[in-house]
Amino acid sequence: MNTPESLRYTATHEWLRRDADGTVAIGITDHAQEALGELVFVEMPEVGRRLAAGESCAVVESVKAASDVYAPVDGEVVARNDALADAPSELNKDPYAAWLFRLKPAPGADLAGFMDAAAYRKQFSEA
Amino acid sequence: MLRTPLHDAHRAAGAKLVEFAGWDMPLHYGSQVEEHHAVRRDAGVFDTSHMLAVDVEGAQATAFLRGALANDVERLRSPGKALYSCLLDESGGVLDDLIVYFTAPHRYRVVLNAATAEADIAWLEKLRPAGAGLRPRRELAMLAVQGPRAREKFWAALPELRVASEELANFGSIESNDCFVARTGYTGEDGFELLLPAGRAADAWQRLLAAGARPCGLGARDTLRLEAGMNLSGQDMDAAVTPYECGLGWTVALNGARDFVGRRALEARSPRCKMLGLVLEERGGVLRAHQPVQAPGGEGTITSGSFSPTMNVSIALARLPASCAPGERVQVAVRDKRLAARTVRPPFVRHGKILV
Numbered sequence: 001m002n003t004p005e006s007l008r009y010t011a012t013h014e015w016l017r018r019d020a021d022g023t024v025a026i027g028i029t030d031h032a033q034e035a036l037g038e039l040v041f042v043e044m045p046e047v048g049r050r051l052a053a054g055e056s057c058a059v060v061e062s063v064k065a066a067s068d069v070y071a072p073v074d075g076e077v078v079a080r081n082d083a084l085a086d087a088p089s090e091l092n093k094d095p096y097a098a099w100l101f102r103l104k105p106a107p108g109a110d111l112a113g114f115m116d117a118a119a120y121r122k123q124f125s126e127a
Numbered sequence: 128m129l130r131t132p133l134h135d136a137h138r139a140a141g142a143k144l145v146e147f148a149g150w151d152m153p154l155h156y157g158s159q160v161e162e163h164h165a166v167r168r169d170a171g172v173f174d175t176s177h178m179l180a181v182d183v184e185g186a187q188a189t190a191f192l193r194g195a196l197a198n199d200v201e202r203l204r205s206p207g208k209a210l211y212s213c214l215l216d217e218s219g220g221v222l223d224d225l226i227v228y229f230t231a232p233h234r235y236r237v238v239l240n241a242a243t244a245e246a247d248i249a250w251l252e253k254l255r256p257a258g259a260g261l262r263p264r265r266e267l268a269m270l271a272v273q274g275p276r277a278r279e280k281f282w283a284a285l286p287e288l289r290v291a292s293e294e295l296a297n298f299g300s301i302e303s304n305d306c307f308v309a310r311t312g313y314t315g316e317d318g319f320e321l322l323l324p325a326g327r328a329a330d331a332w333q334r335l336l337a338a339g340a341r342p343c344g345l346g347a348r349d350t351l352r353l354e355a356g357m358n359l360s361g362q363d364m365d366a367a368v369t370p371y372e373c374g375l376g377w378t379v380a381l382n383g384a385r386d387f388v389g390r391r392a393l394e395a396r397s398p399r400c401k402m403l404g405l406v407l408e409e410r411g412g413v414l415r416a417h418q419p420v421q422a423p424g425g426e427g428t429i430t431s432g433s434f435s436p437t438m439n440v441s442i443a444l445a446r447l448p449a450s451c452a453p454g455e456r457v458q459v460a461v462r463d464k465r466l467a468a469r470t471v472r473p474p475f476v477r478h479g480k481i482l483v
Binding site: 037038040041043059061063064066085 | 155159346410411436462
């Protein structure tokens with residue numbers, strides 16, 4: 001399982017990356033794509049939508065199952081990766097390049113509480 | 128969990144294993160979609176050893192099966208021929224579906240689904256007359272080699288079975304060299320199903336892989352059978368529906384006065400629903416079992432749904448009001464949306480060609 005050190009992770013198997021412009025890119029982890037199997041449908045939130053932390057805001061569906069993607073922090077959607085709609089399998093090929101959407105975090109939104117790569121990996125070694 | 132004789136071979140081939148009907152079975156070997164395409168375009172091999180062959184033997188074997196099955200084994204005029212049938216309860220409900228092979232005078236072989244095999248045997252035991260015996264063949268392994276190039280790869284791998292199986296017509300079978308070869312399957316493609324002693328299964332499997340048959344798991348098996356419009360017992364049908372209500376009316380033999388379990392109930396009531404295929408007509412999700420369907424004649428439900436790798440669109444089998452017909456527009460509740468789909472008569476795909 002691939003878990004880049006530069007990213008942060010949620011308990012619901014999203015990854016987050018804060019970029020230089022202050023926005024946060026969000027995708028699903030290698031573990032998530034592996035568990036779901038080959039992805040055939042992706043739905044992403046509209047640009048401009050305001051999300052609350054924990055809100056279900058995107059859907060990824062594989063040949064066998066559908067899974068929700070949750071907003072990790074409060075914020076506004078500033079971009080979405082529309083190319084994925086025609087090529088959901090990119091999420092299987094390279095889940096850390098295939099970001100789903102980008103959020104501009106609300107003032108005061110805290111990214112410090114998320115897992116780093118070691119903490120994210122640890123839950124699988126205990127399982 | 129139960130393991131087939133090929134369990135080690137699956138692990139060696141990189142299978143992702145899942146529990147299915149009490150068995151530890153391969154879901155896929157890396158890519159379910161590629162396995163699906165291999166069967167539509169070339170050849171794949173499935174371990175179906177979780178299914179159970181039961182031999183039915185004795186002077187009363189024909190009378191027994193004529194009373195127990197909704198299809199009529201009397202249609203099997205010569206040894207080797209097979210037919211597909213439902214096993215019904217007294218109310219006409221579908222307990223299971225099966226293939227019955229006429230192997231020799233007074234001798235048949237029935238292949239049962241893994242999840243229902245024990246209940247089927249208990250049911251058949253109750254119906255069994257003194258002059259017929261049931262012999263579960265748990266010591267046999269079963270492989271399905273399917274695809275447009277399945278037969279040539281089968282013969283390349285197992286040349287000792289070539290002469291025996293070369294002339295088999297569709298739904299024909301033959302016994303040779305302690306093996307049983309049938310030109311049947313669950314994918315909508317040409318190919319063979321092979322029953323053989325468990326101790327020889329791993330060698331046959333390796334030879335099939337070496338001949339170029341791609342190992343395929345239950346994931347591809349499910350999307351292939353869905354495209355082929357084939358019901359999955361326990362999912363697309365169960366004791367709550369009759370064969371007429373799940374698209375299997377063609378398998379019920381009502382000619383003559385043959386008295387079989389469920390016949391009186393079938394004759395007494397008209398179908399309350401019907402099975403049709405659905406093709407999703409817009410983006411927005413994937414059709415799945417249990418999603419509600421709004422049809423012109425009323426409400427229905429999807430019984431099997433997935434993404435069709437051949438059609439590159441989502442398809443489903445649905446239980447719809449009896450008044451529904453192919454070519455209608457319906458709405459399916461997919462998560463929080465209502466998506467448009469059209470009704471079609473299955474199959475969706477046969478022999479590599481899209482039919483809807």
